[in-house]
Amino acid sequence: MTTTPNIEGIMLFEQPFARVPYENYRKVFRVTQKNIEKELGTLQTAAADLVRKAQTGAVAQEDASKAVEAMLKRTENLSARCLGDLQKNAGTPTLEVMRERLELLASVESVQSAASPEFDRWADTRLDRWLTDWALRSGKERTARKLAQARGIERLVDLELFSEIRRVEEALKKHSCAEALAWCSENKAALRKVKNPLEFELRLQEFIELARDRKLMEAIAYQKKHLIQWQETHSVQIQQASALLAFTPATAFGPYKRLYDLARWDNLVQSFRLAIYNLSTLPTEPLLYLAMYAGLASLKLPSCYIHETKNVDCPVCDPDLGLLAKEVPFSHHVNSTIVCRLAGKIMDENNFPLAFPKNGHVYSKEALEDMAAINDGTVTCPRTKETCHFTELRKVFIS
Ligand SMILES: [Zn+2]
Structure with missing residues (x-):
């Protein structure tokens, strides 16, 4: 086929x-x-x-x-x-x-067929691209560069873009807005078009830092020069910023304490990254995850998250992949598929399920036959250790 x-x-x-x-x-x-x-x-x-x-x-x-x-x-x-x-x-x-x-x-x-070697090669390159994208987004730039180089895909991944992201973010982590503001000015028109407030947030932060250092005259001048122009969309924040001058960084008063909070710098890193992803039409999550969500959604069952019913052959049952699949919907099965816990095989009319007489646990006929063959006709439930003769097992009908 x-x-x-x-x-x-x-x-x-x-x-x-x-x-x-x-x-x-x-x-x-x-x-x-x-x-x-x-x-x-x-x-x-x-x-x-x-x-x-x-x-x-x-x-x-x-x-x-x-x-x-x-x-x-x-x-x-x-x-x-x-x-x-x-x-x-x-x-x-x-x-x-x-x-x-x-x-x-x-x-x-x-490509004629999804099973052809051409398609395999194409998909391999795609996986390499997505792995590089994942590494770049997770701050593993050296790994990304090595991978891209080894696979000869440097032009197919966005190494330069992420270098720029790292440069600006490192500056923000050192509490400097200059690099991010330069980026905003290079992309002024595009940011305005999508109504992105990053530049205002950066300006506000520079103002807060002046207030923190109690350079009040400078802060007032800065506000006039850089904040007032945002009056139309950010009047509340601008008013709050003016009032901030009356409070020292030691204030315990909620709104002003929050403005002085150094965690705002981490938020700026986040906002910058979202803005640059937005302008580059990059999704906020790694492409690898997006592709995997699709696959995980087709496999995910409620039983994947219950320790007792985990299946060794199911990717969603794996703790790490299960975490990734947390947000995806459960798969929809028109016909239920029952997989044997013992053999990991699908049970159907040829390999039908058999239940233990007392506890009702179900396994496939083939697996139980194999067990009976090496135990003189006796079978044992691996979960409850219930033991019985093969002939005592009840056939279960799948509806
Ligand atoms: Zn599962």
């Missing part, structure tokens, strides 16, 4: 894979575009100025040609610098990364 791979299902997980380099490229393109616009604006002003002066005869010919030369020089510099930046920072490598990723996605569409 050949089954073609479920392309639609596969692609559901792959959006961020294609989007991350695209967003990266777009960002660099925007920054370059802005620089060019700014330079062109300056040139236009200079040109208009020169024309006006020439018309009124306020400029000598020599000075005018000097000014034109300076403008030409500026244009040359601009094209060399901006286009060079675009090439160097993100241009060629990002385009290659994009091409490589899209080609990989396209290649799975030509």
Whole structure:
């Protein structure tokens, strides 16, 4: 039997894979575009100025040609610098990364069978990518880099993005907002579009730190410069911040004690990470987990969480995977499948279940037959040690 791979299902997980380099490229393109616009604006002003002066005869010919030369020089510099930046920072490598990723996605569409070696190879690469993603998200950057290098998938995983995340987060952990604020300013438009308040939170924290050091005049100036502009959406927090100046960090008064709480820095780390995931269209949980949830949901049964009824062959019964499956729904079985605890095999009409006469525990016919064969026809329930002759067992009918 050949089954073609479920392309639609596969692609559901792959959006961020294609989007991350695209967003990266777009960002660099925007920054370059802005620089060019700014330079062109300056040139236009200079040109208009020169024309006006020439018309009124306020400029000598020599000075005018000097000014034109300076403008030409500026244009040359601009094209060399901006286009060079675009090439160097993100241009060629990002385009290659994009091409490589899209080609990989396209290649799975030509795979004929989910059982073919081509698909196995494709799925192996995907697993390597997801393992790297998991390692990157869990702060195991060296492991991630080693894995990516060993498998030759450096362009297929987001090593650079997570380097940036680590750099900003390390600064936040050292109680510096500067790096995170720089990131916000690079992504100002995108953050505003999704109404992300990270920048306000960072500004508020810098204000709190001034209040903590009792630099009250500086704090007031900072508030005017950086907080007031958020008045429309954050008026309550801004009012609270103003009142904070009246309290020292030793205050026991609830709202102000909470503002001075150093745990706010940990929240900033969290908020930053959510914001950068959001802009990169990365899910908040590792892709590996998302893929596993789907599988776990198809296996999970209430019995997986009861010590007595755990099945050695069931992944959800494993304590670690069971924890991961905590939030996924139970599987829905139209027909019940009963698995023998002794043999781990599915019981059906050929290998039907047999119950012990007193305690009613059920095992498969095959397993009990094997047990009876080596014990002169006697069988013992492994859970209660009840013993009886094989012929005393009752047949159980599956409905
Ligand atoms: Zn289970």
